[in-house]
Amino acid sequence: QSQELSQVRIDYHAALLALQEQGTRMVCTGKMHTDRICRFDYLCYCTEAEEFVFFHSNASVMLPNLGPRRFQPALLDLSSVEDHNTQYFNFLELPAAALKFMPKPVFVPDVTLILNRFNPDNLMHIFHDDLLPIFYTMQQYSDLDDEARLVFMEGWGEGVHFDLYRLLSSKQPLLKEQLKNFGKLMCFTRSYVGLSKMTTWYQYGFVQPQGPKANILVSGNEIRQFASIMMERMNISAGEKTEEDDYIVVFSRSTNRLILNEAELILALAQEFQMRTITVSLDEQSFASIIQIISGASMLVSMHGAQLITSMFLPRGAAVIELFPYAVNPEHYTPYKTLASLPGMDLQYVAWRNTIGENSVAYPDRPWDQGGIAHLEKEEQDRIMASKEVPRHLCCRNPEWLFRIYQDTVVDVPSFLDVLRESLKGKPSLKKTKATSTVHPGRVREPKCQTSVQATNEAKLTVSWQIPWNLKYLKVREVKYEVWIQEQGENTYMPYILPHQNYTFSENIKPFTTYLVWVRCIFNKNLLGPFADVLLCKT
Ligand code: UDP
Numbered sequence: 090q091s092q093e094l095s096q097v098r099i100d101y102h103a104a105l106l107a108l109q110e111q112g113t114r115m116v117c118t119g120k121m122h123t124d125r126i127c128r129f130d131y132l133c134y135c136t137e138a139e140e141f142v143f144f145h146s147n148a149s150v151m152l153p154n155l156g157p158r159r160f161q162p163a164l165l166d167l168s169s170v171e172d173h174n175t176q177y178f179n180f181l182e183l184p185a186a187a188l189k190f191m192p193k194p195v196f197v198p199d200v201t202l203i204l205n206r207f208n209p210d211n212l213m214h215i216f217h218d219d220l221l222p223i224f225y226t227m228q229q230y231s232d233l234d235d236e237a238r239l240v241f242m243e244g245w246g247e248g249v250h251f252d253l254y255r256l257l258s259s260k261q262p263l264l265k266e267q268l269k270n271f272g273k274l275m276c277f278t279r280s281y282v283g284l285s286k287m288t289t290w291y292q293y294g295f296v297q298p299q300g301p302k303a304n305i306l307v308s309g310n311e312i313r314q315f316a317s318i319m320m321e322r323m324n325i326s327a328g329e330k331t332e333e334d335d336y337i338v339v340f341s342r343s344t345n346r347l348i349l350n351e352a353e354l355i356l357a358l359a360q361e362f363q364m365r366t367i368t369v370s371l372d373e374q375s376f377a378s379i380i381q382i383i384s385g386a387s388m389l390v391s392m393h394g395a396q397l398i399t400s401m402f403l404p405r406g407a408a409v410i411e412l413f414p415y416a417v418n419p420e421h422y423t424p425y426k427t428l429a430s431l432p433g434m435d436l437q438y439v440a441w442r443n444t445i446g447e448n449s450v451a452y453p454d455r456p457w458d459q460g461g462i463a464h465l466e467k468e469e470q471d472r473i474m475a476s477k478e479v480p481r482h483l484c485c486r487n488p489e490w491l492f493r494i495y496q497d498t499v500v501d502v503p504s505f506l507d508v509l510r511e512s513l514k515g516k517p518s519l520k521k522t523k524a525t526s527t528v529h530p531g532r533v534r535e536p537k538c539q540t541s542v543q544a545t546n547e548a549k550l551t552v553s554w555q556i557p558w559n560l561k562y563l564k565v566r567e568v569k570y571e572v573w574i575q576e577q578g579e580n581t582y583m584p585y586i587l588p589h590q591n592y593t594f595s596e597n598i599k600p601f602t603t604y605l606v607w608v609r610c611i612f613n614k615n616l617l618g619p620f621a622d623v624l625l626c627k628t
Pocket residue numbers: 210211212213341342343344345371372393394395396
């Protein structure tokens with residue numbers, strides 16, 4: 090391993106001199122530890138102490154310079170999971186002069202991204218917490234290119250999907266455990282520490298029950314671009330599709346949370362949609378071969394579980410059907426629904442839930458982490474067994490939740506098909522679905538109002554405007570305008586949707602009154618433009 094690092098030759102003497110004289114330099118973005126990413130020159134890591142080290146010299150820079158607030162609670166989150174107390178980053182400080190008494194540093198010449206993977210044993214976590222955030226953090230800093238070195242500090246082994254992490258850069262990612270092999274003191278010539286949280290859409294329920302993040306900042310566009318680059322790097326071609334080879338994929342689990350009548354379900358799907366229906370399973374196929382299949386599918390059917398993250402590889406227009414075991418409310422566990430519903434993902438999402446207790450097989454005697462409840466008081470076991478729905482709960486060890494989610498299910502085919510017939514809009518075979526436009530209108534231009542008083546109790550207000558500047562370059566299916574009228578001093582307003590560029594209001598318009606009027610343009614019902622400057626209109 091140490092050979093690998095020294096392949097890139099660096100002038101050891103110059104590097105050592107720079108470290109001794111310049112010390113460590115840090116400049117960060119972000120106001121809070123939860124939105125901070127730091128760039129370092131000469132950040133070091135002591136493998137014996139398992140601590141990062143910041144060397145102070147006259148030329149050191151530490152921005153932000155937080156003083157002891159650096160520990161309240163930390164400088165930054167090392168994983169993309171917000172404010173998790175096992176994922177904090179900080180460093181120790183030493184004077185650069187101490188280097189004289191320390192082991193000779195080994196320099197890492199590559200530009201390095203240092204982070205924690207959150208749960209590299211679980212596919213959902215791998216994509217949502219690690220791969221997407223790493224990919225887009227690398228896009229944010231131009232020197233984190235294809236040659237960048239990734240260093241995973243969470244302390245886990247490679248995990249079964251390490252190949253996916255290898256796709257992010259041409260260099261082998263390093264694990265915390267391997268750093269020891271390089272020496273006692275490693276110094277990263279240039280490194281970035283932390284991950285962008287911009288692409289995450291789900292919070293796992295550490296402080297409040299799980300659900301979509303409050304302020305989602307990613308759209309289907311970024312997810313799909315990431316997915317298509319990952320496919321390229323896995324040498325998967327999204328082949329040309331024809332109507333005839335429409336097919337449905339059932340993603341099956343083979344160790345737990347089983348569909349007990351898979352054959353029956355497959356037959357029902359094939360008959361109902363007149364489509365070929367195939368199963369895939371992580372225990373039998375490579376990840377890449379599964380993605381190849383999913384990327385051409387019209388429908389993906391699966392029990393709730395991490396394998397559903399692969400729905401990001403479905404073509405636009407496809408449908409995701411998520412099955413939930415008995416007593417699990419689909420509305421309470423929505424990582425895949427939220428993904429499918431991101432604007433621009435262009436996926437249909439349908440949840441089905443087993444409501445028939447007899448169709449469920451539970452495993453009270455398994456270990457607790459596979460849903461066993463034998464370790465609980467008898468009374469508590471009885472309560473769980475009798476309960477018809479798991480109440481909302483926090484992550485991650487709620488026994489009732491684990492008990493229910495690890496049940497196997499006989500899918501009741503009539504109720505399953507009913508849900509599909511009710512919820513699916515059209516045949517989900519729309520591989521030709523084009524990305525819908527996400528271009529927003531500009532402001533309407535030259536908004537004006539004219540008023541007239543007809544009688545002591547009758548007045549008119551005419552509002553007119555010009556089209557937004559970008560509209561003349563666009564083909565928009567439907568252009569509408571929204572006008573808000575508020576009587577000055579009142580705290581309510583009347584909204585109107587209008588098809589043309591002017592309108593005369595006479596209802597509810599009083600003489601000798603001042604109105605505030607806002608106008609904005611709307612494309613295709615939901616692409617809202619900004620309001621023009623407010624108009625002051627006196628009748
Ligand atoms: N897994 C699998 N086959 C199975 C059960 C699980 O491939 O029969 C995978 C699953 O996709 C995930 C990991 O094992 O990546 C952990 O599964 P777990 O049930 O703990 O998590 P969940 O799927 O509920 O997120």
